[in-house]
Amino acid sequence: MNEKIKFSIDGKECTADKGTNLVDAAKANGIYIPTLCHLEGVKPAGSCRICNVKINGRFMTACTTEVAQGMVIENNTAEIQELRNIIVETLFVSGNHFCPACEKSGNCDLQALGYRFKMMVPRFPYEFEEKLVDAESPKIFIDRNRCILCKRCVRSIKSKDGKSIFAIKGRGHKAMINIDHELANRMTDEEAQNAMDTCPVGSILRKERGYLDPIGRRKFDRQPIGSEIEQAIK
């Protein structure tokens, strides 16, 4: 039997298995810690920083931190919320997230967080950088204007022989997602769909399948992001 750890989030007494990261530990106790780059079952990267919480007075990313006995975690405070708002707004202005025409609208984690955080307009100026699209693969379309460099695809989408289909090219400000066309050309429909579903935004699209989900039946039409966790345990 797994060893149980006791800790608190925003004053609520919680328990979780030893070795669990804070995102999953919070989830097990009905508390939602927002994530973008985190993907269940994949080694956390801590790259988006949206899951920042305060542990014993210090900011730490929840997805990369294991729960420990007696941890005092702040999650839903004004200070942390403001930090998360800034991150979401920064992601919006650093790309070109044109939700009205994006086929991922309603299924997009970033958009859903924007709604959850009641973001009306970003406070920062748009960068409007020229970012190229990559349409060469027969099954998937890459729109780098919407990429938030979360590396979910890099970490989780592999070919049958375990090779990475996606990679980051360049560094810092010039970093961008790249695709191995040779491997991508061999992707099946299911693999292409999985790549699209893995992307938390509308950067990886499965070709010729856009808007199949009618409005009202999309993921976040049915349930706002995080509410399924919060409603599961009250």
Place this chain on the structure above:
Amino acid sequence: MEQKITIEPVTRVEGHGKVTIYIDDEGNVSQSRLHIVEFRGFERFVQGRPYWEAPVLVQRLCGICPVSHHLAAAKALDVIVGAGTGEGLTPTGEKMRRLMHYGQMFQSHALHFFHLVSPDLLFGIDADPAIRNIIGVARKFPDLAVQGVMMRKFGQEIIKATAGKKIHGTGAIPGGINKHLTQEEKDSFINGPDPLNIDKMISWSEEAVNFLKSYHKENKDFIDNFAVFPSNHLSLVRKDGALDLYHGVLRAVDSEGNKILHDVDYQDYLKYINEEVRSWSYMKFPFLTEYGKKNGWYRVGPLARLNTCEFIPTPLAQKEFEEFKAYTKGKPNNMSMHMHWARLIELLHAAEMMKELLNDPDLMQGELVIKGKKQNEGVGLIEAPRGTLFHHYRINEHDQIEMANLIVSTTNNNEPMNVAVNHAARQFMTGQKKITEGMMNAVEVAIRAYDPCLSCATHALGQMPLEITLMDKEGNVIDKART
């Protein structure tokens, strides 16, 4: 000394426009122009986007008639995905789109007539602008105003049930539609509590036609003589000559009713239609290539549609159509204000079509999408509320749009609107020493007959934000006034 009068912005019309009118030394209108001063750029920025995005992206051109753009783009993409044109879709795909389109036609025509045009008719074109608006209508004719609002609401609800949202939905996808009509939706439209049910919409549409006919009887001189001029008329018609707002072949008749474009396949529109660029407007001037720039321009919209079609395939609208045609002894009707009469007959037709479709079981079951052999190019045409709308896309081998050409209804009506403005200006301003607000509104009335929309119209609530500038030949401002 020649004077130049500028009306800017033109109110209760779609988008941003201005009118300039030149008056010579004798007080005669020597020239008038309607300038479209906004630039949108959609044809350019869809380049490089995946083709299936076009119906959702391009509909953002408009907030009043997005469904028309949504469907015209989807129809062009039907060709690209190998689903063919019009009748190539599954019954569910085609009928759901038709329902969406007739809902759109219904709400847009109701908006056009009740919200934007009725103030001119009910209060007079030279009435105080403070009351000559929809709020004024609501105060003095509350039943009529409620009718207009509820009819528009019904159409919007139909759009929501078929496209997912009242404005800028996603229902039409290449090769079909993404949803069925649910039993609950069907029941609400057929058996909904008054007034939001289809039978009420049909009876209100009949009342609207009768209202206009009575108004016509009492104001014959104005309705029959305002901005009357001969022109060609162009629209889609069904292959058997019936009025069809969703799909058909392209037909044009001249002012005498002779066919000058013989029911051609719109995939070949470039063979028949050309566009002229003039230095003073961002909007092009289309014309029938065979007849040239001078004689080939044409009208589109409700008046043109009733001039090109031979019958209307719903009984109540057909009865009204017969009366409409009898008024001009079967010849094409060239009276600008009769555009409203034609529009209301189409409103009635749209209501009848919605009822027919709502009772069709195909809407609630069956395949939604069909695809075939992919093509790299497709053209989609539809009769939007204001007239024929062309969408043309070409894609590359990576599924990206590399060329888009849109000829929108307003563009098709560019020359007729200029001619109508000229007629109104001559009729109301010639020999006048003082240019009044009523005279300026007369010019706007001419434009509104063709193309009013809400985007600008909202500015007109309570006050008409018109500016008039009198200038001499050298461009020096002599006088300026704001009504």
